[in-house]
């Protein structure tokens with residue numbers, strides 16, 4: 001969606017290491033923003049982004065207008081059930097319909113051989129993989145949706161265009177999110193109950209400047225089914241929390257039992 005940072009540029013570099021030609025889409029997609037969300041405030045810096053992508057050697061910047069994407073009469077919607085229903089799907093109703101619909105259109109417009117998405121948006125990655133498998137999207141193939149590790153600031157905060165909404169004080173406090181997540185994971189991996197570790201995580205965030213927690217849960221890493229006890233399959237801690245004007249998300253691996 002633009003306002004590029006090192007997280008985005010890492011996806012570009014990873015793509016360039018795997019492909020002869022790299023295309024990047026920049027489109028602030030109205031369909032994935034709910035009423036009262038930050039569609040209007042979302043940073044738009046197309047000229048700066050374009051220069052950054054050129055410097056990285058990107059071959060194509062695909063930046064359609066809203067009217068070109070959704071002309072009068074547009075009436076289609078792609079809805080993925082299951083994996084899109086909890087977490088951000090619950091706190092942002094309709095969000096993943098908007099994501100799935102635009103990503104399907106972007107795939108059809110650009111026709112990539114494969115596509116890269118950040119693990120910072122873990123549920124989004126799962127939704128896109130599900131859509132690609134379910135709808136037989138041959139380009140890219142389901143296995144060709146590649147997740148790239150979350151890129152973080154020096155203090156551990158996941159890079160995000162929405163970090164720009166934070167005041168300097170809130171920006172300092174925001175690093176509590178990854179540090180409290182690591183503490184919770186260490187506790188769970190050393191035998192603490194999930195409920196107790198998550199209660200401590202929520203208390204730490206609220207004491208550390210966050211105003212509300214949309215969710216803080218452990219889930220199966222692939223299916224995103226919430227877990228109340230440790231499992232033998234890969235697990236993920238997923239959190240969305242609000243600080244100032246920003247709603248920040250993050251996720252980390254929890255080792256199987």
Ligand SMILES: Nc1ncnc2c1ncn2[C@@H]1O[C@H](COP(=O)(O)OP(=O)(O)OP(=O)(O)O)[C@@H](O)[C@H]1O
Nearest residue numbers: 001002007117118120121150151158159160161162
């Ligand atoms: N810190 C990061 N590390 C790795 N990938 C990232 C990171 N931040 C964003 N991405 C990925 O970049 C792609 C574009 O994301 P998007 O434009 O929504 O950026 P964003 O920084 O996540 O914005 P926002 O936080 O405002 O949603 C997505 O695949 C996203 O997962």
Ligand SMILES: CC(C)(CO)[C@@H](O)C(=O)[O-]
Nearest residue numbers: 001029032099102103121
């Ligand atoms: C997947 C996506 C391009 C859909 O607009 C967006 O949500 C993003 O950049 O993460």
Ligand code: BAL
Nearest residue numbers: 001032033095121124
């Ligand atoms: N980075 C995910 C897109 C969104 O928050 O709308």
